[in-house]
Amino acid sequence: MPSRPSRERAAKVTLNDVAMVAGVDRSVVSRVINGDPNLSVRQETRQRVLDAIDRLGYRPNAAARSLRTARAYMFGLVIPDFANPVYAEIIKGAERAAGNLGYGLMTASSGGVQLGLAHHLALLGQGRVDGLLFAGEETGHELEQLRTSAVPWLLVNRRIEGSRRYVVLDDERGSGLAVEHMVALGHRRIAHLAGPEGADTARRRRAGYTAAMTEAGLNPDPRHVVHADYTSDGGAAAMTALLRIEPRPTAVVVANVASAVGALHTLHEAGLSVPGDLSVIAIHDMPLAGHLVPALTTVRMPLGRLGERALELLATSNLTDDITEVVTEPVDVVVRASTAPPR
Amino acid sequence: MPSRPSRERAAKVTLNDVAMVAGVDRSVVSRVINGDPNLSVRQETRQRVLDAIDRLGYRPNAAARSLRTARAYMFGLVIPDFANPVYAEIIKGAERAAGNLGYGLMTASSGGVQLGLAHHLALLGQGRVDGLLFAGEETGHELEQLRTSAVPWLLVNRRIEGSRRYVVLDDERGSGLAVEHMVALGHRRIAHLAGPEGADTARRRRAGYTAAMTEAGLNPDPRHVVHADYTSDGGAAAMTALLRIEPRPTAVVVANVASAVGALHTLHEAGLSVPGDLSVIAIHDMPLAGHLVPALTTVRMPLGRLGERALELLATSNLTDDITEVVTEPVDVVVRASTAPPR
DNA sequence: CTGAAAGCGCTTACAG
DNA sequence: CTGAAAGCGCTTACAG
Known part of the structure; x- marks a missing residue:
């Protein structure tokens, strides 16, 4: 049992109070509140009701309504880390879609409190939300728990082995475009600063990189693919490793904008000029990218649309349906100052 | 009435089902579930109950429990924008504190959906949460609505005229320290790239700047204080304005790290060296700051502690209590490469 | 020591 | 056309 904070509440106004008044x-x-179309009531009576609601400051009790209707009018979204700006866009999209359906969206993080999915199911499951979106690092084992839960769920921006309920972006195309951009500039030694080995998005971005290199008739040097987690520290370390390789690449496709911040910093420390010595492009566009030194060329991915679409699918699908969707909205290159022809 | 997503749910398991089995x-x-200390039951019976819960995959219905106990075991936090990393730290702190109390925390943004506080009160108020933290841009008018609500609430990181329920950081001290750092380096023409005029945090940081300047025997040139919103675009524009002033300042105290990103970019574009031509320090430390070019000197503020403390106060105070707390945890300067003596 | 019963605040099929 | 009644799934003071 949780400890019990002491508190006096303002007097609670219920439906009965309003009815009396x-x-x-x-x-x-x-x-009247729910706009029941089968209700016919004199305009004057309706007004009396509305006035009473207003005067008493009545607000419906969500718990009672949820219990009665078996519907919470609320969805939940679990993300790994609020500090990662990639999720901010997904959240915004999902909030928008929920609002359009007359629902709310509540977001919680799985990273801060290391309690895992069971914790969130207990807290958010059953009666609190009508469905749960997971953009986190859930494992296959945790998926099993989801299967026994009565709460509809959907994975966002990642697939897990054995799961048939996910929405993802076209990550292959994202890094493919990045490679094509570098090839068009004349680069041939194009490295890939990939994401964490375990991450599904990293795997797909790497696959897109490899495919596009092959497509361009380039045979990527295996040493030119290095892994890093999606943080600036990770990007800084991976770039340091990459700089030790001879011959040095002339271009790098970075799997994530946070890693790119660290990579740029490492290059600056090493006295290398971007894009003079090395061109850099990163997946995911955001306002920050335009203000880095130099301004970073990126691949813009439809993160907001991903969140929106995930919420829509969660809201309208049956729990037993397979959902395996790739958001097809356009992916495009935002050219800034960090890419140029090799010299 | 919201539109009604179609869905089949997995069979719902209730307390009755468990009891039967x-x-x-x-x-x-x-x-058994709630660990009632007054319950004495044979170990064998207890085990039968536990087994049944496990076998049926029973999960308590939160709505029913909330209705019955008049307690949701959940708090809510409303922030203006998930893309602002300052709030990520506050959220993490509040999630931590909620977890320690056995509560959950749900975060929603007020910015994405422009629906204001009434919307959130309807969605989160009454029965859904046991209290609401507001870190957003609520107005005095909206405060009135809070007063009529039965849901305990608290403002975080900002005060509003007429409100006696808030927790804030020592923003005066934050910008005071920044000024002292510049003074110690030998600067005398120290400008302030302040936050938005309406924002409470901006007002207090500006007051701290002015006080510290006076304390140091410096009379700040009024033209050396320019306002910008807390974004990199805002910081870029404000820095452009600042550069037009003669004599040019040799140091700038920037009210927010996001603005500082834009300010650094403007300086780079203008061909000015940091810290050679101009030293820059910003309020709020975060990993990104260490990876900017040049690495940014910052004032670290206890944002996590702010979120934590706000949640604790929300959980333990009476709704009628005044809460006017300044989080006293240490504020300190993180020296990196963007500040140096004037040349 | 355990079970039966009341009731939290709503919604909605049903009877009047 | 409106009101009385049942019931959603829990918890807990109370009776046996």
Whole structure:
């Protein structure tokens, strides 16, 4: 049992109170509030009800409504880390879509409190939300728990082995475009600063990189692919490793904008000029990218649309349906100052 | 009425089902789950209950529990924008504190959906959460609505005229330290790239700047204080304005790290060297700051502690109490490469 | 020591 | 057309 914070609440106003004041049955008040089309009530009576609600400051009790209707009018989204700006866009998209459906969206992080999915199912599952979006680092084992839960769920921006319920971006195309951009500039030694080995997005971005290199008739040097987690520290370390390789690449496709911040910093420390000595492009565009030194060329991915679409699919699908969707909205290169022809 | 997503749910397991399978009354199951100390039951019976819960995959219905106990075991936090990394730290702190109390925390943004506080009160108020933290841009008018609500609330990181329920950081001290750092390096023409005029944090940081300048025997040139919103675009524009002033300042105290990113970019574009031509320090430390070019000297503020403390106060105070707390945890300067003596 | 019963605040099929 | 009643899934004071 959680400890019990002491508190006095302002007097609670219920439907009954409103009904008393308005001089009608509480079922009438309920119908007025919910706009029941089968209710016919004199305009004057309706106004009395509305006035009473206003005067008493009545607000429906969400728990009671949820219990009665078996519907919470709320969805949940679990992300690994609020500090990662990639998730901010996904959250915004999902909030927008939830709002359009008349629902709310509550976001929680799985990273801060290391409690895992069971914790979130207990906290968010059953009666609190009508569905759960997971953009985190859930494992296959945790997926099993989801299967026994009665709460509809969907993975966002990642697939997990054995799961048939996910929405992802076209990550292959994203890094493919990045490679094509470098090839068009005349680069041939194009490295890939990939994401963490375990991450599904990293795997797909790497696959897109390899495919595009092959497509361009280039045979990527295996040493030119290095892994890093999606943080600036990770990007800095991986770039340091990459700089030790001879012959040095003339261009790098970085799997994530946070890693790119660290990579740029390492290059600056090493006295290398971007894009003079090395061109850099990163996956995911955001305002920050335009203000880095030098301004970073990126591949813009439809993160907001991903969040939006995930929420829509969660809201309208049956729990037993397979959902294996790739968001097809356009992916494009935002050219800034960090890429140029090799010299 | 919201539109109604179609869905089939997995069969719902209730307390009654568990009781049937375990061969006990449902009140016993409830007491086992909640660890009622007054319950004495044979170990064997307890095990039967636990097994039944496990086998059926029973999960308590949060709505029913909330309705019955008038307690949601959940707090809410409303922030203006998930893309602002300052809030990520506050969220993490609040999640930590909520977890320690056995509560959950749900975060929503007020910026994405432009629906204001009334929307959030309807969605989160009454029965859904036991209290609401607001770190957003609520107005005095909206505060009135809070007063009529039965949900305990608290403002975080900002005060509003007329409000006696808030927790804030020592912003005066933050910018004071920044000024002292510049003074110690030998600067005398120290400008302030302040936050938005309306923002409470901006006002307090500006006051701290002015006080520290006076304390140091410096009379700040009024033209050396320019306002910008807390974004990199805002910082870039404000820095452009600052550069037009003669004599040019040799140091700038920037009210926010996001603005500082834009300011650094403007300086780079203008061909000015940091810290050679101009030293820059910003309020709020985060990993990104260490990886900017040049690495940014910052004032580290206890944002996580702010979130933590806010949640604790929300959980333990009475709604009628005044709460006017300044988090006193240490504020300190993180020296990196963007500050140096004037040349 | 355990079970039966009441009731939290709603919604909605049903009877009047 | 409106009101009375049942019931959603829990918890807990109370009776046996």
